[in-house]
Amino acid sequence: MGAGLAGLAAALHLSERPGTEVVLHEATARAGGRCWSFHDSALDRVIDNGNHLVLSGNAEVLDHCRRIGTSGLLAIAPRAELPFLDLETGARWSLRLPASLGELLRGGLRLPPGTPLSLGPDAARLMRAGPDATVAQAIPGRGPAWTRIWEPLSLAVLNAPPDHAAAAPLAEVLRRTVLRGGTASRPVTMPRGLGPTLVDPALARLAERGIRPNYRRPLTGLAQKGDRLHALRFGTEEITLGPGDAAILALPPDALGRLLDGPVPGPGQSILNAHFRVPPALAERLPPILGLISSLSHWLFRRDDVLSVTVSAAESCAGPRPDRDATLERIWREVARAAGTDAPPLAARLIRARAATADASPAGRRARPSTRPMANLALAGDWLAAPLPETIEAALISGRAAAEALDG
Ligand SMILES: Cc1cc2nc3c(=O)[nH]c(=O)nc-3n(C[C@H](O)[C@H](O)[C@H](O)COP(=O)(O)OP(=O)(O)OC[C@H]3O[C@@H](n4cnc5c(N)ncnc54)[C@H](O)[C@@H]3O)c2cc1C
Structure with missing residues (x-):
């Protein structure tokens, strides 16, 4: 249950096991969960829901891409180096590890x-x-x-x-x-986008194995008998599990909290992503990734003629309800200063990812359930790969671990 990266990873690993029939159910109309790409009408470009940075030490991400044939789509920087700009003082520096x-x-x-x-x-x-x-x-x-x-x-x-x-x-x-x-x-980016690099080819691999997610099919209830999961409910429909059947719930904390007793962390903060289409010559003035200090903007990513800015922990950094136009305007002023231009962008879009991650406090980290609540049930999801924070790497690790937990 759940076709985010954790659920996709679990399905991929299980589908490699001879004799295992895998069925994937997803609440929404698409796979990828918090990691997706789409055509944005304001920009007339395919963009990601938000900038995602991984590092070359994220072995599970590299392995996932190898399995689904997209290693060649990863842009792995030649050096472990990130440039920074302090927008208040104008100071520039690099963080580089040998x-x-x-x-x-x-x-x-x-x-x-x-x-x-x-x-x-x-x-x-x-x-x-x-x-x-x-x-x-x-x-x-x-x-x-x-x-x-x-x-x-x-x-x-x-x-x-x-x-x-x-x-x-x-x-x-x-x-x-x-x-x-x-x-x-070394910073690793996905110039073709999150969907084409991490999600769509995973769906294609699963389709080759006869597995197609059942979309718009939210799991709404569970029935337990003894220490086993007995049935899954999808609205009025109930599926009874046979003796050899098992389930993986690869769901975010709020969804899991509605299905199982026990602690789950509350929501964490939103992430804002401002996307600007700019003339290609302007985009080329900027590095692929730039860290910004003393500003609302935290990270500036360049992909072709689109500049995308991340504001993490948005409630703390931009306020609980930032005005959309004023926020876009403020972020653009910061980007314009970094790029050295007075011109406005050609098009702009602000995306707010609400509760982009779960509560990151020590109390929130403690409110994690066991990943094996029943003999034939395993839990996955980026928030369950402790001690890692909620990242693509954690989601993929948790999916593999859930599949392995049900092995035998
Ligand atoms: C804006 C943003 C920026 C980020 N930046 C980075 C970054 O730079 N680097 C990084 O590594 N990570 C980043 N992340 C985190 C990364 O996207 C997540 O860690 C990862 O996508 C989580 O995958 P998941 O499968 O665990 O969860 P999800 O993607 O949340 O997937 C859960 C799936 O379960 C489905 N579902 C929910 N309820 C039900 C139900 N009842 N029945 C069936 N299905 C259900 C959902 O629709 C969803 O498809 C970012 C996230 C956001 C939002």
Whole structure:
């Protein structure tokens, strides 16, 4: 149940098992969940619902793309380097990690100005943080390393401000990427879009195996007998499970909370994505990804002639109900400053992804159910791949883990 990335990954893994018949049910009219591409009429371009960044250390993403034949669609940056611009001061810098000791010795490490001295101790504190600590509690200093590294990282990775977000998931991401060096920290983007890279080819693989999602079919209830899932309800229809049958629920927390007793985290913050179509010559002035500091805009992605800006933790950063036109206008002013133009964009679109992730606080992280609530039922979803935060990598890991849990 659920044709987001977690459900698609589970279905793909199960469909490789001889003798297993897989049926996929999805509440909406499309697959991909929070990760999708569509033709936007205002821009007249195919865009993603929001910028998605993964890193080369996200092994599960790379494996998913290999399985569905889209490794060639991933743009893996040659180096672990991200440029930044402080829109208040105009300062520019790069964050760059060397891939090897040799590169380190040749000066391959670049850190934001003013940060090198505190970074090591800060990182060590973050790694030692317990499950109840927020990022702000784990890292006490408030110097340049805070504003130029830790605060932007917390917003980008956890979609929550550092005084709210649990430290442990951020530490886990760093363990799997940055602490493994430049090779595992290269930015990976999907220039053809999320749908064509992660979702549509997965659906095609499943279709080759005779599996087509049943769309507009929300699961509405479960029946349990003893320690087993006995039946699934879809409105008035009930499907009784046989002795060899099992189910995976790859659903967001609110949907799961309506079906099963037990704790689920509340909603986290929204993410705003502002998309601007601009003349190609203007787009070319900008790098593929630019981190922005001292601004409402956090990240600027360039894809052909579309510039897309992410504002994470939107309630904290833009207010609970930001006015659409005023927000677009403000973000465009920031983009225009970064690109050095006075001209307006050719077209613009603002997309708000409500509750883009679940509550990222330590209490929210604790409110996770067991992923195996019944003998023949496993749970998946990005929010269930602890200790990781809610990301594509986590969704895919959780889908595979659920399929493996039902093995045998
Ligand atoms: C704007 C935005 C930006 C993001 N940026 C990044 C990023 O930069 N990097 C990154 O790695 N991740 C990012 N993410 C997170 C990433 O998109 C998610 O982690 C991932 O898509 C979650 O997949 P999922 O399958 O776990 O959940 P979902 O995508 O939520 O899928 C759940 C599916 O279940 C379906 N469903 C719900 N209820 C029912 C029901 N009762 N019956 C049947 N089906 C049901 C839903 O319709 C949905 O299709 C971002 C997310 C957003 C919204």
